[in-house]
Each structure stands twice: as structure tokens, then as C-alpha cells.
Amino acid sequence: MYTDKLSKYSEYAPLFLRLGVGVIFLVHGIGKLFSIGPLAVGVQNFSGFLxxxxxxxxxxxxxxxxxxxxxxxxxxxIGFQTRCASLLVAINIGFALILVHLKNGFANGNGGFEFPLLLFLATLTLLFMGAGKKLAIDK
Known part of the structure; x- marks a missing residue:
């Protein structure tokens, strides 16, 4: 069965999740912190929004x-202090979900909570699962 063949690669799942979640938050953070990149906002502008x-x-x-x-x-x-980092990021996105996105409904195109909810659940998954064994500083 194909599921048996895929099961031997399950130890890569946390790596794929870390890569996706890590890049997404890094790009959002850099946009706020340095006002560069595709999501360039800057701390001052973000502060005004808040x-x-x-x-x-x-x-x-x-x-x-x-x-x-x-x-x-x-x-x-990079899989460093993954559980601690995931907790902090989950709290961060949890507040954004409640304060900003929830009132906009489900659809992401309207600034809704669809994508932030997915990120929140992904960070919770990493919090409980940890970094995994592949390409992680945490072991």
C-alpha cells in the first residue's frame, strides 16, 4: 500500500511544517521590523495601525x-528552541486572530481569519510536537 511507503518519511513532517511556518513569520517580521520585503510596513506604521x-x-x-x-x-x-518560539508566535498570532481578523469573517481575501487560524494551529502543532529530528538544532 502507498501509505506504508509514505509512513517511512513521516519524520520529515515537522521539518516541512517548520520551513513553512518559519518563513511566513520571518517575512512578516522583517516587513514590520525593517520595512523591507513584500510585506514592508515598518514599526512606526504598524504602531499607528495598532x-x-x-x-x-x-x-x-x-x-x-x-x-x-x-x-x-x-x-x-532552524529548529532552535522550537517549542518556546512556537508558544510566543502562537500567542502573537492568537491576539492578531482575535483582535484583527475575527471580525472580518472567514475569507482571507477580506482580511478574515482563515489564514491566521491555520498559522495558529500550525504553531500549536509545533509547540506540542517539537522540531522533529531532521535539520533541527533541537534534538
Whole structure:
């Protein structure tokens, strides 16, 4: 059966998940932190967005979010302190999911919660599963 053949490669699953999740958060974080890349926003602009939503200490929160996304993305990508990084990133995306995306409905095209929910669940999966054995600093 083909499932038997695929099962021997199951140890690669955490690697694939880490690569996807790590790159996504790294690109989002770099866009906020350095205002470069396809998602270039910058900390100041992101802070203004947060302030407009009534988030207290918006500049501090913007820096925290940018650093968590950037450093958390790197850590997840290379499999370093994966559970800790995944927890921080899950908290980050959980707040974004509730405060920003939930009110926009399900569809991602409308800024909805479809994609953030997937990222939240992926980070929870890494939190419980760990980095895996392939190409990870954590062993």
C-alpha cells in the first residue's frame, strides 16, 4: 500500500511544517521590523495601525510583535528552541486572530481569519510536537 511507503518519511513532517511556518513569520517580521520585503510596513506604521485599534502602548507592542515574528520565525525555521518560539508566535498570532481578523469573517481575501487560524494551529502543532529530528538544532 502507498501509505506504508509514505509512513517511512513521516519524520520529515515537522521539518516541512517548520520551513513553512518559519518563513511566513520571518517575512512578516522583517516587513514590520525593517520595512523591507513584500510585506514592508515598518514599526512606526504598524504602531499607528495598532493605536487606531485602541491598543495601549502601541509602539511597544509593535516592537514586541515585530521581534517575536522575526526571531520566532528564525528559531522555528532552524529548529532552535522550537517549542518556546512556537508558544510566543502562537500567542502573537492568537491576539492578531482575535483582535484583527475575527471580525472580518472567514475569507482571507477580506482580511478574515482563515489564514491566521491555520498559522495558529500550525504553531500549536509545533509547540506540542517539537522540531522533529531532521535539520533541527533541537534534538
Amino acid at each position: 493605536a487606531g485599534m485602541g491598543v495601549p502602548a502601541a509602539l511597544v507592542v509593535a516592537w514586541i510583535v515585530a521581534l517575536v515574528e522575526t526571531l520566532g520565525g528564525i528559531a522555528i525555521l
